[in-house]
Amino acid sequence: MVALFVVLTIVLFLTIDLVYQRVQRRNSEAAEPALAYQKIPAINRISVPEGLFFHPGHTWAAVTESGYTKVGIDDFSRKLFGKIDAITFKKTSGEVKQGEPLFVVKQGKRTFEMVAPVDGIIESTNTAIAQDPSMLRIDTYQNGWLATLKPTNLKKNLEKLNIAESAKDWAREEVARLRDFFAGAAFENRLVGQTLQDGGPPVEGVLEFMSDEAIEKFEKEFLR
Secondary structure: OHHHHHHHHHHHHHHHHHHHHHHHHHHHHHHHHHHHHHOOOEOOOOOOOOOOEEOOOOEEEEEOOOOOEEEEEOHHHHHHHOOOOEEEEOOOOOEEOOOOEEEEEEEOOEEEEEEOOOOEEEEEEOHHHHHOHHHHHOOOOOOOOOEEEEEOOHHHHHOOOEOHHHHHHHHHHHHHHHHHHHHHOOEOOHHHHHHHHOOOOOEOOHHHHEOHHHHHHHHHHHHO
């Protein structure tokens, strides 16, 4: 009888220990995405350099001394994309209109069309950036230009862009609008979605965590 009691006691303790280990494992697995998310840098500041013109579709234009216009993607979109796998051009020659797709950012299976900030004839494209998009993380505005255009309607185009203090105000408004967007967006990672929807700061590469439906809505509201 005593031996049976000892055996039952051992079995009971083993069962309790097994249940405890399973609970600990589940808690650990649930915490891992949150910890990984916390390690991603938060977007605390959007760079808006003086002298550049910013399109509402989050591309920029810089007028050079020679009269040409260099264009690229702004710091807001670059940080939201995070890791960029490739950049391709919708056109490498000919004319492009303001607001017309000029280049495509590829991230995994997803692609994002970025628009031309001004009208112009394509003079050159930055093949170095296209081959190594990681360079944009170091320099979004100087060596990070993507194409050079010969402007064809510059004065009228610039009236629709933001510069100097208006660009800074616009960038702050875009970040605030982004927070409101997150409140109703769907995320593939539930923990990330809860964090952002509860007012947590945007993080670099957050688009990687969003559902296809949310991505489509983001493109319509921010990139077009």
